[in-house]
Amino acid sequence: MSIRFQIEASNGAGRLGRLITPHGVVETPVFMPVGTLASVKGVPQDLLEDLGVQILLGNTYHLYLRPGVDTVRGMGGLHGFMSWDRAILTDSGGFQVFSLTELRKVHEEGVTFRSHLDGSSHFFSPESAIEAEIGLGADIIMAFDECTEFPAERERVRASMELTLRWAERSKKHFEEHKRRVPWGTSAQHSALSIQPKRSGESPADADRSVRAPQKIGKLRSPGQTGAAVPAWAGTLPTTGATQSLFGIVQGGMDLELRRESAERTVEIGFPGYAMGGLSVGEPRAVTREIVESTLPYLPIDQPRYLMGVGTPEEIAAYAALGVDMMDCVLPTRAARHGLLFTSVGKVSIKQARYANDAGALDPACGCRVCARYSRAYLRHLYASNEVLAQVLNTVHNLSFYLDTMRRVRHSIRLGEGTGFLSGVSSQPKP
């Protein structure tokens, strides 16, 4: 096993946990920011560390196309490539390929699809997707699944669910046979204690370009740059000999019975963690919640449970209260790029003229570096002027708001406070 999951407290169905990975501890319930192309759009890694991000998500489909798995593998996997020493999770590409409605074709063997970049033809099977995920070297990787379209007939949903189950077996088989090839797992040179991951692929001829010894880097960085309260490596599993962890994915469309069957049969195959996929694909939010609520009881209580692609701040808080441990969503980062900012008093569309002369902080209740320093008027000006800094600052704030929301959820579970705190979490537009 290459992760450990410890439940430290619970409150109703919600639970507080520690997910110990080869690259640091992740406090759960956790919201995972999305770094599609090995970058959370516009935000340098040291700012993510300052925000307290303990785990990032990367997209296998995108990274497979650019820069390519071999390049990432050659740099020691995503950790070395993007210089991120904390935990990473990759999806399998299943959902991304599913989004290419016009450009894909699903067979028993796998999926043929065309790149959204240049139309070139590619093929993902459970084996090749897992192969890519091993090369990318995330701590947690996902089985290759078919994300069932919505709406769909029951027979179609069942067939799709059965395909995902067969692919889950194949994913697991390939992973078990090849998991020792993880780029960092067998490298004695990698130390979880070094701030800077050793970059593999450096030949002696490159030595003159690689003078960054750990002690030099230690000196160059000011203390504030890696300012997490808990060092990333505290409780980290030894990476030497460690492998990644493969999670299974429950499908079954919007059918409670099929969801239950998918959960039971995925658990039978056996994974160290389970995700609920195929949600947030256009169904009403009440349906999403019903599916999640009815599926959770069929997932092992002592293993991490991951709800993929959800949601608003209220939703992530509510799902955490239901017992979900991990969530990811592009909403905070994508909304930031459109000037939509989450605050303690509701959603703010910063482009509005009403903020042009507003000297107040974006969210006076927020402690992030954006709210501590800049006015709404300045943020509005940056957005209206199409300045790149708008994207940087807006993204930092929205991520901070999401991470703070989850901190409050964890705090509340620890204190056994119930979910009264949810009343303070709102994404309704500001009145």
Add this chain to the structure above:
Amino acid sequence: MSIRFQIEASNGAGRLGRLITPHGVVETPVFMPVGTLASVKGVPQDLLEDLGVQILLGNTYHLYLRPGVDTVRGMGGLHGFMSWDRAILTDSGGFQVFSLTELRKVHEEGVTFRSHLDGSSHFFSPESAIEAEIGLGADIIMAFDECTEFPAERERVRASMELTLRWAERSKKHFEEHKRRVPWGTSAQHSALSIQPKRSGESPADADRSVRAPQKIGKLRSPGQTGAAVPAWAGTLPTTGATQSLFGIVQGGMDLELRRESAERTVEIGFPGYAMGGLSVGEPRAVTREIVESTLPYLPIDQPRYLMGVGTPEEIAAYAALGVDMMDCVLPTRAARHGLLFTSVGKVSIKQARYANDAGALDPACGCRVCARYSRAYLRHLYASNEVLAQVLNTVHNLSFYLDTMRRVRHSIRLGEGTGFLSGVSSQPKP
């Protein structure tokens, strides 16, 4: 006087100085990053502080159009608006309007021009430009001048120079009559010691949105976030009662005689500092240098001398050695956005495929946070994938390279080392 300039050492014509402004000390020779729209594109203010930026440049033309002078004035000027407590300089808009070749018309009274944004018609006179600059509230503001086109006949150059001289008189007159209206100068609430400038324009009704007391901000910021070796306020002039400083601009095209006459007559009008304008407008670089070298002796030796819009790293080092104290240029920031990076071994075009698997630092001799953390392969990937982080990181590196170049120049002047260090400054493409 609202600035003081102290020369601390000299070496040949080069001199080491301290320019003391109402918003902190600027060590000269200095390179001033350009923050056109109250933002250095893509770089948050705390990163600029970490880089050691002591003075920023803002563009009056752009800020006049967006967000407008009244908005900036209402927030306490640029310092309050963009939350930057260190020194700022604004140009007068003369050069920007000059760049609108097809959209402007010059009269004795001023310049009529059309906005590059929406084609709307506007008018700048020396009086209205200075009025705008007072509202923006930079520590140093520039007289409104005509930037003579290149090439131009001698008579045209003379006429343009004479116009600039008349406008310099009018600029000074308007400034002297209105300089007490600077947004921060008369505010007893502004303290140069507070990290967060008090935002004016806050009514009591806004109080609930303005809970950012200095001590709260002090706690929220980690020490590394404001990591300059010398605090920005050390030696700062008291802002209460302080005013801005208006610099004159020497014109005269590429004619040494007219440049000399322009310098002498501008000095006769009398300013606390002088700029050389109308250069880097298409003339050969040897001509620029000849003009600068022949003009400097006619500028007061005990006052700051500012060369506008120049240049490459070699050029800024060479001009500093000639006795220029201040320079600005869009080159490091603009080149960064095009993936052109300055390093100790020459210019690197990071988009090139040769860097796709290059695990080395961009510039092993550079101590910036980009070179300390990321590989060329990662920077190449970000640029090739059009990730916003490419612009952020590339800009941070290029600015760091420029600021380091000036640090070395200052160090070299202090030690009386001559300009041998220039051999290490190169913008030739990497072989």
